[in-house]
Amino acid sequence: MTDVTRLTLAEARDALQSKKLSATELTQAHLSAIEKARALNAYIVETPDQALAMAKASDEKLAKGQGGPLEGIPLGIKDLYATKGVHTQSCSHILDGFKPAYESTVTSQLWRDGAVMLGKLNMDEFAMGSSNETSYYGPVASPWLPKGRDGAWARQQLAGDKKGLLVPGGSSGGSAAAVAAHLCLGATASDTGGSIRQPAAFTGTVGIKPTYGRCSRWGMVAFASSLDQAGPIARTVRDCAIMLRSMAGHDPKDATSIDAPVPNYEESLGRSIKGKKIGIPKEYRVEGMSAEIEKLWSDGIAFLKAAGAEIVDISLPHTKTALPAYYIVAPAEASSNLARYDGVRYGLRVPGKDISDMYEKTRRAGFGSEVRRRIMIGTYVLSAGYYDAYYVRAQKIRTLIKRDFELAYAQGIDAILTPATPSAAFGIGEKGSADPVEMYLNDVFTVTVNMAGLPGIAVPAGLSADGLPLGLQLIGRPFDEETLFSIAGVIEEAAGRTVLPQAWW
Amino acid sequence: MSVDQATVRRIAHLARIAVSDEEVPHLQNELNAMLAFVEELSAVDVEGVEPMTSVIPMKMVWRKDAVTDHAGASTVVGNAPVSEDHFFTVPKVVE
Numbered sequence: 001m002t003d004v005t006r007l008t009l010a011e012a013r014d015a016l017q018s019k020k021l022s023a024t025e026l027t028q029a030h031l032s033a034i035e036k037a038r039a040l041n042a043y044i045v046e047t048p049d050q051a052l053a054m055a056k057a058s059d060e061k062l063a064k065g066q067g068g069p070l071e072g073i074p075l076g077i078k079d080l081y082a083t084k085g086v087h088t089q090s091c092s093h094i095l096d097g098f099k100p101a102y103e104s105t106v107t108s109q110l111w112r113d114g115a116v117m118l119g120k121l122n123m124d125e126f127a128m129g130s131s132n133e134t135s136y137y138g139p140v141a142s143p144w145l146p147k148g149r150d151g152a153w154a155r156q157q158l159a160g161d162k163k164g165l166l167v168p169g170g171s172s173g174g175s176a177a178a179v180a181a182h183l184c185l186g187a188t189a190s191d192t193g194g195s196i197r198q199p200a201a202f203t204g205t206v207g208i209k210p211t212y213g214r215c216s217r218w219g220m221v222a223f224a225s226s227l228d229q230a231g232p233i234a235r236t237v238r239d240c241a242i243m244l245r246s247m248a249g250h251d252p253k254d255a256t257s258i259d260a261p262v263p264n265y266e267e268s269l270g271r272s273i274k275g276k277k278i279g280i281p282k283e284y285r286v287e288g289m290s291a292e293i294e295k296l297w298s299d300g301i302a303f304l305k306a307a308g309a310e311i312v313d314i315s316l317p318h319t320k321t322a323l324p325a326y327y328i329v330a331p332a333e334a335s336s337n338l339a340r341y342d343g344v345r346y347g348l349r350v351p352g353k354d355i356s357d358m359y360e361k362t363r364r365a366g367f368g369s370e371v372r373r374r375i376m377i378g379t380y381v382l383s384a385g386y387y388d389a390y391y392v393r394a395q396k397i398r399t400l401i402k403r404d405f406e407l408a409y410a411q412g413i414d415a416i417l418t419p420a421t422p423s424a425a426f427g428i429g430e431k432g433s434a435d436p437v438e439m440y441l442n443d444v445f446t447v448t449v450n451m452a453g454l455p456g457i458a459v460p461a462g463l464s465a466d467g468l469p470l471g472l473q474l475i476g477r478p479f480d481e482e483t484l485f486s487i488a489g490v491i492e493e494a495a496g497r498t499v500l501p502q503a504w505w
Numbered sequence: 506m507s508v509d510q511a512t513v514r515r516i517a518h519l520a521r522i523a524v525s526d527e528e529v530p531h532l533q534n535e536l537n538a539m540l541a542f543v544e545e546l547s548a549v550d551v552e553g554v555e556p557m558t559s560v561i562p563m564k565m566v567w568r569k570d571a572v573t574d575h576a577g578a579s580t581v582v583g584n585a586p587v588s589e590d591h592f593f594t595v596p597k598v599v600e
Binding site (some may be wrong): 035054086097099100101102184211212213226227250255256258318320324325327328335339341344345346347348349351352353354355356357358359361363367371375376377379380383386389390392393394395396397398400401402435436437440441443451452453478 | 508512513516517518519520521522523524532535537539540542543544545547548550551554555556557559560561563565566568573574577579580582583584585586587590593595596597598
């Protein structure tokens with residue numbers, strides 16, 4: 001076999017099952033690819049010894065004709081998943097040196113099913129960001145190049161400050177870049193306001209944020225607990241379906257995880273979508289939407305029509321309020337969740353003249369500027385005198401946002417089609433330095449889904465004028481990820497699989 | 506609504522984050538940019554709307570009040586920056 005890192009997860013699985021390929025060989029190929037791609041900064045920690053030991057165990061199982069649904073499949077893990085004895089810092093300095101004594105539920109289920117861990121992936125600090133630039137470990141470079149630039153130029157930028165190279169999106173930027181650069185067959189990611197779907201759209205990969213409660217959040221470093229949800233990024237819809245089946249499921253350790261059977265999501269691929277009602281929300285046609293995003297959206301509509309789906313215009317009137325309401329709810333929850341980082345039980349400690357001084361100095365040194373800003377806004381909106389005006393009002397608006405979707409689904413809509421992002425990937429250092437809100441606007445199409453707890457998938461559907469990937473988003477009914485996989489599969493097939501960049505790094 | 510510099514310092518203290526004098530005006534601008542961004546929410550009619558408490562309807566579950574996965578004191582303090590005899594150590598709190 002030639003370059004085994006070019007296989008999809010499903011192809012690799014089949015090759016392993018039929019013994020055309022060994023898990024050790026597959027893992028070794030990925031470890032070599034990761035080593036050559038260090039300058040992209042997608043992995044912040046490599047775990048080659050653990051990977052090879054896991055691959056060896058998989059080979060033994062496969063030889064006996066045993067093994068789980070992911071037996072021998074090498075994966076990258078976002079740094080916010082607790083991995084026993086391995087660096088877990090949510091890419092923050094405040095968790096300096098933290099090595100958990102336990103494994104997150106999601107990753108333990110991946111290992112249960114036979115997957116192999118390659119290492120920990122870069123991300124925005126505490127998942128707060130849309131470009132992976134807030135990471136304590138520095139930005140990730142996308143494997144995609146800006147128009148008119150070649151590998152020689154890009155390698156030079158990689159060696160310097162990476163300015164002018166493209167962001168992979170965020171917060172799951174390391175996950176998306178690693179998948180797009182063939183540095184793993186799939187990656188875990190997480191999504192609080194768009195952190196799976198936006199980076200997937202920016203890198204020509206597929207990412208699904210399942211329904212709130214579908215995956216256990218136990219052992220994931222918390223950002224905003226009522227919005228956070230785990231999910232995979234992979235190169236195909238099928239690969240995401242395979243991964244989600246292993247990641248999902250009830251966990252008594254997370255009271256918000258749902259006790260419902262996990263379907264075999266892969267079986268929903270190839271199912272007919274004839275007669276499915278697809279809602280097109282007029283509020284997503286935002287002012288100043290670029291012609292290429294408009295075209296992408298209408299191409300998506302045409303693909304689904306051609307497959308026999310019925311297109312229905314719908315209205316989700318509170319769409320516009322979702323992003324501002326999110327920037328109250330998410331920071332409020334973050335300020336509460338991140339109160340635990342005080343230099344006492346784990347992570348960084350900066351000495352002070354008394355305990356309060358120690359807290360303040362530790363948190364000043366340990367959190368980056370975006371995280372500090374969000375903690376402060378969250379503290380403000382929860383403080384006496386402002387709680388009702390900001391926080392309670394935002395939670396009421398959240399009720400209205402969810403009601404919009406419920407009304408649409410009550411009319412018989414099966415799924416909603418929107419663009420995933422307002423634009424293609426932008427350059428490192430290009431956005432958000434003067435005004436934080438500029439960066440937040442990236443999540444305008446994805447954040448509604450978190451506010452309503454619904455499942456959403458981003459699937460590549462075309463290229464921009466500059467040759468960069470663009471994604472469409474499908475929003476589903478609660479716990480109906482299967483319909484999303486069926487429809488996303490149709491878009492993927494109609495648009496043609498994205499041709500990912502050749503290695504220039 | 507917008508915040509003044511005294512409020513920025515008060516919030517920073519509530520959040521237990523040290524701020525230097527030079528940082529205050531910059532933080533004030535950033536926080537006010539965020540507050541301006543969320544300002545439009547005050548125009549939304551929320552009369553009679555219940556604030557969301559759970560995004561997906563869920564039945565709260567009970568578990569037995571029992572030791573589940575006690576890992577031992579050494580493990581519990583294993584990640585502490587400073588510890589002594591299985592205790593977390595902090596600067597003196599009570600005089």
